[in-house]
Amino acid sequence: MKKITNLFREMINAALDSADKITGTDMYYKKAVIYSELAKALALTEQVDYSSETPENVNEEETVAKGSEDKARDPNYDSTTGTINKLKTKESKDSLKKKATSKTNDVKEEKEEVKKNEELTDEWNDYSRNLFKEELEKISEHKDFLGEKLLNGFVSEYTEGIFKTVDEGINPLNVKGFCAYLDSFKDYIDILKYINNNYDNGVEQCVVTAYNGEINKLEDVPVDQFVDFVKLCQSYIGESNESSQN
Numbered sequence: 001m002k003k004i005t006n007l008f009r010e011m012i013n014a015a016l017d018s019a020d021k022i023t024g025t026d027m028y029y030k031k032a033v034i035y036s037e038l039a040k041a042l043a044l045t046e047q048v049d050y051s052s053e054t055p056e057n058v059n060e061e062e063t064v065a066k067g068s069e070d071k072a073r074d075p076n077y078d079s080t081t082g083t084i085n086k087l088k089t090k091e092s093k094d095s096l097k098k099k100a101t102s103k104t105n106d107v108k109e110e111k112e113e114v115k116k117n118e119e120l121t122d123e124w125n126d127y128s129r130n131l132f133k134e135e136l137e138k139i140s141e142h143k144d145f146l147g148e149k150l151l152n153g154f155v156s157e158y159t160e161g162i163f164k165t166v167d168e169g170i171n172p173l174n175v176k177g178f179c180a181y182l183d184s185f186k187d188y189i190d191i192l193k194y195i196n197n198n199y200d201n202g203v204e205q206c207v208v209t210a211y212n213g214e215i216n217k218l219e220d221v222p223v224d225q226f227v228d229f230v231k232l233c234q235s236y237i238g239e240s241n242e243s244s245q246n
Contacts, residue, residue, distance in 0.1 A: 012038055120172045128172040135179045139166060142182060145193065147219020150226070154182060157223055188230040192218070195233055206233040 015034050120128055129136065143151045143166070155169045158181045163169025170178050196202035208216050210232050215221070221229050 008038075008041070011041075122171040122173050124172060132172060132175050135175045138179055138182070139170070139175075142189070145189070145218075147217065149219040150221060150223060151219075153223030153226075154185075185226070188227055191230055191234060195237060199237065203233070206236055209236060 015038055120131075139151075142154075146154075148166075152165045155166050155178070156164050158178055159169050192203050195206065199205070203218050204216060206229075207218055207221065210229055211221075
């Protein structure tokens with residue numbers, strides 16, 4: 001503790017020397033900043049001895065002169081008695097120390113929280129949901145258009161049959177990869193959306209025609225037949241366009 005105390009006393013003496021050389025209209029403000037930063041540094045160590053012992057390396061006359069100047073600048077200085085209210089000074093130091101300690105604790109807790117959040121696992125939490133917000137929205141959009149059953153089929157294909165549904169198979173560790181896999185079918189999905197927006201009964205009519213009425217919903221199309229189904233839909237649309245022109 002003694003070494004740390006002496007070290008900070010040396011820092012204070014050096015800062016006092018520098019502060020006394022500051023001139024200009026804002027000199028008192030600059031000095032106050034220096035003193036404030038030193039006080040915070042002292043409080044944060046919690047290892048400084050606040051004894052009245054005079055540092056060995058400081059000239060006694062210089063110390064007395066600086067002490068007089070410091071008294072005059074001290075907000076707790078009483079000009080009528082020429083003394084400093086020690087009770088108020090102690091309260092000020094205690095208040096500063098509490099604020100510094102509180103700030104240190106807040107920073108420590110924030111760092112621990114960030115570290116905790118940065119460790120992704122295969123479980124969803126608020127942090128991972130926010131981090132992969134766009135990917136989750138994309139999956140939700142595909143579910144609305146393709147249907148839950150067909151989307152689950154893509155999950156099964158992506159995980160090579162290990163998982164059968166989005167809920168059990170897609171997690172923070174593989175959600176980006178799964179979305180990239182879905183993007184490989186983007187052109188085919190866009191074709192189906194075009195059919196839905198431009199033709200009566202849209203994709204459902206294509207499903208009924210392609211499977212002879214055995215199924216009538218897009219989500220019932222087997223995932224391993226999806227690409228061939230879309231190509232078949234294109235051929236139906238081509239034939240329909242030719243008929244309308246004739």
